[in-house]
Amino acid sequence: MQTPACRFCGAPLKHDFVDLGSTPLANSYVTAEEIARGFDKSFPLHARVCDACFLVQVDAPVSSEAIFSDYAYFSSYSDSWVAHAQRYADAMIERFGLGPQSLVIEVASNDGYLLQHFIARGVPVLGVEPAANVAEAARAKGVPTEVAFFGKETARKLAARGIAADLTAANNVLAHVPDIGDFVAGFAEILKPGGVATFEFPHVLNLIRELQFDTIYHEHFSYLSLVAVERVLAANGLVAFDVEELPTHGGSLRLFVCRKGAAHAPTPRLEAARGAERAARLDAIEGYAGFAEKVEAVKTSFLEFLARAKAEGKTVAAYGAAAKGNTFLNVCGVNAHDIVCVYDRSTAKQGKFLPGSHIPIRAPATIADTRPDYLVILPWNLREEIVGQMAEIRQWDGKFVTAVPETRVFDA
Helix, strand or coil: CCCCECCCCCCECCEEEEEEEEEECCCCCECHHHHHCCCCCEEEEEEEECCCCCCEEECCCCCHHHHHCCCCCCHHHCHHHHHHHHHHHHHHHHHHCCCCCCCEEEECCCCCCCHHHHHHCCCCEEEEECCHHHHHHHHHCCCCEEECCCCHHHHHHHHHCCCCEEEEEEECCHHHCCCHHHHHHHHHHHEEEEEEEEEEEEEHHHHHHCCCHHHCCCCCCEEECHHHHHHHHHCCCEEEEEEEEECHHHCEEEEEEEECCCCCCCCHHHHHHHHHHHHCCCCCHHHHCCHHHHHHHHHHHHHHHHHHHHHCCCCEEEECCCHHHHHHHHHHCCCCCCCCCEECCCCCCCCCECCCCCCEEECHHHHHHHCCCEEEECCHHHHHHHHHHCHHHHHHCCEEEECCCCCEEEEC
16 A cells, blocks of 8 residues: 655655544534435544654545535534634734724634624624535624635635735634645735734644544544644744644644744744643654554443443433544444434534434433433533533433543533
């Protein structure tokens, strides 16, 4: 078999990070009819690490167009994520003095969850979103949105129309693009000379430390460190000048970026973050070794919990038809015989089934119909929000469960 090449620097990918076998697309929810027709296909999910630029990446058996052109994820269904977006908007307006004369562009703007907060403060915005169904939801909120995949070509077309940004936001999208170099090059095209780009992305340092293997799925083409991202920026005439550590998605970085030579001085936080990665050996292949063996221990722990629950005659349900949950369940080989249903607020998912596991998705308001003894929180990053929303399970002494980095059972 031919050794694949790094999709950024082109070096041969000689080192495995973790091979999760064959799984379906994590956000491709299916109907009963589609299951009967065998529509629910699986694809290899194999993550490797480049020993030249240290970009962790999965093989790409499916195109980004097939994944994102019609998308089931709507950001506004998470109250905590919308609140996070509002805090970001308020902070950026204050820090960079944004106002009616400014322009904020968000790439992968989803349903307008973030840009709506800039509009409310009188700051002009533009969203760029590849999924037409999601972009339509944004437009319905009054958020102007272009339907396009972002990259150098799209950015040049926007720039030719006189569009230039004081601030660009790219939240949890940098990992989603197959050609990360072309994507980042687009920001160099569309930023004003003194403009700022912010990138939020889950930090691979936390993925490794907290065994967050369930965040690996086909639409996440890359798993990002500061060392890798700074190399991509440098190749496109951009530099980082600040970074914030965020609790979102199990631990993320918000990187502040500008054109090389712009008047944004580097902060001590940036050097501290670089130092933390050096200490974890993320600038050496040894920092990525041994992850696959730890994943097996996480799987074993959860399967032992399910076996105990079954032996005791307990009912197990789950909350959150999230992509990370789909990776987790499929890697563990779990199905509707193990977990009777999953509850989710998204009406776009209710009535369908999780890909691969074929667990039915139901509205949270129906939980009393099943009265599960255990409710597994699949999007563990939203644990507190979900515990508050589903406190009803206290009525029958139900308990919550999280499974990453190990299986934990706790009271409502």
